[in-house]
Amino acid sequence: MDEKSRRIPATAPAERPTLKTIAYMTGLGITTVSRALKDAPDIGSDTKERVRLVARQLGYQPNRAGVRLRTGKTNVIALVLSIEQELMGFTNQLVQGISEVLGGTQYHLVVTPHSFEKDQMVPIRYILDTGSADGVIISRIEPDDPRVRVMTERNLPFVTHGRTDMGIGHPFHDFDNEAYAYQAVEQLVKRGRKRIALLAPQSRFSYHIHSRIGFERGLVDFQATEVSMGRTTTETSLDEIRAYAERMSRLPEPPDGIISLSGSSSIAMIAGIEAAGRRLGKDVDLVSKQSAEFLNWIRPEILTVTEDVRHAGRELAKAVLARIDGVAPELLQSIDIPVWSAMGPTSRAARAE
Known part of the structure; x- marks a missing residue:
């Protein structure tokens, strides 16, 4: 083999598919292809579907640098997700729901993990300073959340998972x-439970306040008393939750009902309860919220409400896209409410008042 032959690769690298490639494959003009991928209202649905199908088959990805130079947009939605969030289905379901909506658009999801033990403003400042996303989705919301304030001031489209x-x-x-905790107290009292503990998130978060309001209102209305969880929260390590549940179960007057806002924390609670020799569904009842329907597979005695996190992901994605398009924030607010049925708890969507 001569020197020239050795310098030529046996297989030339495949060219990156472009709008021109899709136009050739579909027999459409480049402008039509571009507008179809952007979901332009003047392009028919059949044409959009044909263009998207060919684009997927070719593995087409828009040149983000070129798009940004031409339009000033990144076509990126950033999901700023706390690494402390429950892993038993929450993250996967949320990302899946968001992706289902973004899949039919020009936008791409970029997950930006961070720790609430550190400065929660770091990922937001980075996005704002670099202009690296057209819209942002954040979670673990606080009543007075500095991220909401600065994104509002800087006019960056965003949506929050929480209020x-x-x-x-x-x-x-x-x-x-709030409704979940209130109705959980009611369900436990109907089962003859009177000493009830609430395993809630850290007090810094908005949903701690909401759950406490519902819980305390339920205690008054249904004439039950609280057994304190001390400093134990859904953010406490599972080992510590288990140990505390065991100690609490050995008290002279232990709780006979427990309400949990975390599926994984509920598993740890059950382990501690049973280590103390108490029986779930006999000596104590547990109501738990879960992000995926799995608790009753392993322990049918648990009373469960499934928070549809996949649906939440879809709602968050639709809201941030609408905000990018200029829809008023007040029109992009929604709440899922728990619904108890004979078949067990579920949830349904409702517009916020």
Whole structure:
């Protein structure tokens, strides 16, 4: 083999598919292809579907640098997700729901993990300073959340998974944890339980306040008393939750009903309860919220409400896209409410008042 032959690769690298490639494959003009991929209203649905199908088959990806130079947009939606969030279905379901909506658009999802033990403003400042996303989805919302304030001031489209109490109108999707805790007390009292503990999130979060309001209202209305969980929260390590549940179960007057806002925390609670020799469904009842329907597979005695996190992801994605398009924040607010049925708890969507 001569020197020239050795320098030529046996297989030339495949060219990156472009709008021109899709236009050739579909027999459409480049402008039509571009507008179809952008979901332009003047392009027919059949044409859009044909263009998207060919684009997927070719593995087409828009040149983000070129798009940004031409339009000033990144075509990126950033999901700023706390690494402390429950892993038993929450993250996967949320990302899946968001992706289902973004899949039919020019937008791409970029997950930006961060720790609430550190400065929660770091990922937001980075996005704002670099202009690296057209819209942002955040979770673990606080009543007075500095991220909401700065994104509002800087006019960056965003949506929150949870509500603030700041007097700032902004898009959000939430689960009605007040109603959940209230109805959970009612369900336990119907089963003869009177000493009830609430395993809630850290007090810094909005949904801690919502769940406490519902819980305390339920205690008054249904004449039950609270057994304190001390400093134990859904953010406490599972080992510590298990140990505390065991100690609490050995008290002279242990709780006979427990309400949990986390599926994984509920598993740890059950382990501690049974280590103390108490029986679930006999000596104590547990009501738990879960992000995926799995608790009753392993312990049918648990009373469960499934928070549809996949649906929440879809609602969050639709809201941030609408906000990018200029829809008023007040029109982009929704809440899922718990619904108890004979078949077990579920949830249904409702527009926020």
